[in-house]
Amino acid sequence: MTACHFSANIGTEIEDSVYGRRKQSMIRLEDISVKAVNGDSEIDILDNISVSFEEGKFYCITGPNGGGKTTFAKVIMGIIKPSSGKLYFNEKDITESDITERAKLGIGYAFQYPPKFKGLRVRDILKIAAGANGDMEHINRSLTNLGLNPEEYLDREIDGSLSGGEMKRIEIASVLLKQPNVIIFDEPEAGVDLWSFDELINVIKENHNKNGGITIVISHQERLLSTADEIVVICNGGVQKIGPAHKILPQIKSDICCKFRDVCRGDEDAECDR
Amino acid sequence: MLNAIDKKLLNTVADLHDVPQGAYSIRKDGAGLSINSTDNIIVSQKKDRQGINVIVKPGTRNQSVHIPVIISLSGVKEVVYNTIDIGEDSDVLVVAGCGIHNSGSKESRHDGVHEIIVRKNAKIRYVEKHYGEGEGTGKRVLNPKTIVHVYEGGTADFEMIQIEGVDDTYRLTEAKLYKNATLTMTEKLMTHRDQEAKSDVIVELLGKNSSVKVISRSVAKGSSAQIFQPRVIAKAEGKGHVECDSIIMDNGKIRSVPEIWAEHPLAELTHEAAIGRIAGEQLIKLMSLGLTEEEAVKIVIEGFLR
Ligand SMILES: Nc1ncnc2c1ncn2[C@@H]1O[C@H](COP(=O)(O)OP(=O)(O)OP(=O)(O)O)[C@@H](O)[C@H]1O
Ligand SMILES: [Mg+2]
Numbered sequence: 001m002t003a004c005h006f007s008a009n010i011g012t013e014i015e016d017s018v019y020g021r022r023k024q025s026m027i028r029l030e031d032i033s034v035k036a037v038n039g040d041s042e043i044d045i046l047d048n049i050s051v052s053f054e055e056g057k058f059y060c061i062t063g064p065n066g067g068g069k070t071t072f073a074k075v076i077m078g079i080i081k082p083s084s085g086k087l088y089f090n091e092k093d094i095t096e097s098d099i100t101e102r103a104k105l106g107i108g109y110a111f112q113y114p115p116k117f118k119g120l121r122v123r124d125i126l127k128i129a130a131g132a133n134g135d136m137e138h139i140n141r142s143l144t145n146l147g148l149n150p151e152e153y154l155d156r157e158i159d160g161s162l163s164g165g166e167m168k169r170i171e172i173a174s175v176l177l178k179q180p181n182v183i184i185f186d187e188p189e190a191g192v193d194l195w196s197f198d199e200l201i202n203v204i205k206e207n208h209n210k211n212g213g214i215t216i217v218i219s220h221q222e223r224l225l226s227t228a229d230e231i232v233v234i235c236n237g238g239v240q241k242i243g244p245a246h247k248i249l250p251q252i253k254s255d256i257c258c259k260f261r262d263v264c265r266g267d268e269d270a271e272c273d274r
Numbered sequence: 275m276l277n278a279i280d281k282k283l284l285n286t287v288a289d290l291h292d293v294p295q296g297a298y299s300i301r302k303d304g305a306g307l308s309i310n311s312t313d314n315i316i317v318s319q320k321k322d323r324q325g326i327n328v329i330v331k332p333g334t335r336n337q338s339v340h341i342p343v344i345i346s347l348s349g350v351k352e353v354v355y356n357t358i359d360i361g362e363d364s365d366v367l368v369v370a371g372c373g374i375h376n377s378g379s380k381e382s383r384h385d386g387v388h389e390i391i392v393r394k395n396a397k398i399r400y401v402e403k404h405y406g407e408g409e410g411t412g413k414r415v416l417n418p419k420t421i422v423h424v425y426e427g428g429t430a431d432f433e434m435i436q437i438e439g440v441d442d443t444y445r446l447t448e449a450k451l452y453k454n455a456t457l458t459m460t461e462k463l464m465t466h467r468d469q470e471a472k473s474d475v476i477v478e479l480l481g482k483n484s485s486v487k488v489i490s491r492s493v494a495k496g497s498s499a500q501i502f503q504p505r506v507i508a509k510a511e512g513k514g515h516v517e518c519d520s521i522i523m524d525n526g527k528i529r530s531v532p533e534i535w536a537e538h539p540l541a542e543l544t545h546e547a548a549i550g551r552i553a554g555e556q557l558i559k560l561m562s563l564g565l566t567e568e569e570a571v572k573i574v575i576e577g578f579l580r
Contacts (some may be wrong), residue, residue, distance in 0.1 A: 079558050099561040109562050120577030256556045274377035
């Protein structure tokens with residue numbers, strides 16, 4: 001786990017944006033912890049996280065590598081079971097629901113590292129994703145939107161022969177076709193080339209505006225973060241900051257850009273010459 | 275002539291809904307049932323023993339011949355020899371296959387020997403499906419032996435599939451490849467319950483620039499057991515690749531022994547083998563699209579064996 005460098009007024013930020021609000025929200029985590037056994041000791045991958053996501057908002061989650069972002073997303077999808085805490089979807093307790101049940105409720109997750117399948121074709125997975133409303137026109141459009149020519153890709157196998165960027169695009173297409181209300185993209189831009197980055201943001205944004213649910217994008221890209229309604233910083237297994245992009249982004253930038261951060265490790269007591 | 279069970283078996287092993295058009299031979303319960311030749315493809319019963327000859331005249335293109343075998347009577351045991359001769363410069367599809375419906379207590383068994391000769395510059399696609407069903411306790415046994423000769427410039431594409439209901443099987447495939455000949459052999463196998471399957475493949479590269487690819491994909495469920503021993507022997511400057519890839523479930527057992535053997539200094543041979551469970555990530559991905567775990571397993575296996 002890399003050290004956290006975000007230090008400014010964490011307490012107050014969380015205070016007014018999480019605990020302060022008591023609106024009806026679509027996804028709510030309450031004291032969620034995830035523990036893992038590491039040799040003889042037990043470590044907290046997520047440590048008592050409480051946070052809410054509200055309908056209609058576009059969120060970005062960011063933070064250092066190993067901070068717990070993917071784990072957080074997998075807890076919402078039901079892939080990882082929390083060791084304690086509760087998870088609510090529209091105030092319904094879904095802590096014990098399995099992945100399939102959550103998918104049916106309308107939660108979706110686009111993997112950071114999409115799995116490969118021997119023999120399964122792009123066409124097969126997209127058809128499953130599209131379900132009943134999955135006519136080919138719809139499926140073709142989902143690929144075209146992500147810059148992939150359907151004729152070229154539909155019959156390709158989702159195995160090692162697809163490039164990293166192609167795998168990511170297909171993964172995103174599959175989740176978009178499923179049309180979940182709550183949709184989490186885990187570093188969608190990873191491996192996607194510079195030229196397609198804006199297109200990708202557009203596709204995700206358009207989907208969000210059309211669908212009106214909750215979009216959560218895990219990302220390290222300022223261009224994406226700056227378009228968020230709210231930014232959540234996850235670090236050391238906790239929510240370290242949450243708030244509107246215009247407030248959070250400058251704080252993150254001043255932390256991340258400091259070239260001495262490896263020396264001071266964000267320690268508040270370190271003498272800062274910056 | 276064909277009852278509902280026969281039709282279902284024919285459909286499963288040969289994609290036929292009824293007696294086909296064109297050249298064919300349908301064998302049922304130990305005897306020839308119906309046979310038909312065309313101008314270019316002559317199908318006839320062998321005089322000296324059980325089985326048929328299929329002679330494809332040189333230059334025959336874009337034609338197919340169906341030679342399915344069905345057994346719906348419990349206790350039928352047969353040994354059948356078929357010879358398939360693909361004439362020079364022709365390009366044909368041969369659909370073989372055997373379906374057994376055993377509703378009795380006696381073993382039903384088909385031991386088929388296929389000798390396939392692919393002449394100079396000819397091309398064959400050969401599809402063979404094996405299938406068993408029936409509520410009886412009698413075993414359904416299939417022991418196919420396939421001998422293939424691919425002569426100069428010939429191309430053979432073999433697909434052998436057995437994915438359901440065969441209790442015991444021992445398959446032996448021998449191929450000899452001459453100058454510039456190419457063979458691709460894909461074997462797909464799924465075993466259930468306490469079924470046993472053994473498959474030996476022996477390919478000899480005898481001519482310069484001959485090449486072979488042997489691919490086996492298998493799934494062992496229940497307490498079934500599988501053994502694969504594909505072997506490629508290069509006696510000339512040729513290329514060979516052997517690939518065994520298996521998914522193991524429940525208490526299945528799989529043994530994969532790919533072998534490559536070079537007797538020529540310019541031979542290029544490679545092999546790879548893998549056995550493992552279905553990757554959890556694959557199931558999770560499919561479940562996150564709304565499938566149940568059972569549905570996800572089914573999709574992964576169907577894809578793997580396609
Ligand atoms: N099963 C596990 N056992 C032990 N440690 C684990 C396990 N799964 C995750 N971790 C650790 O938990 C931490 C959080 O991992 P996670 O994948 O959630 O990070 P992340 O914020 O998504 O990082 P990145 O930006 O690199 O994607 C990491 O330090 C990781 O090594
Ligand atoms: Mg991650």
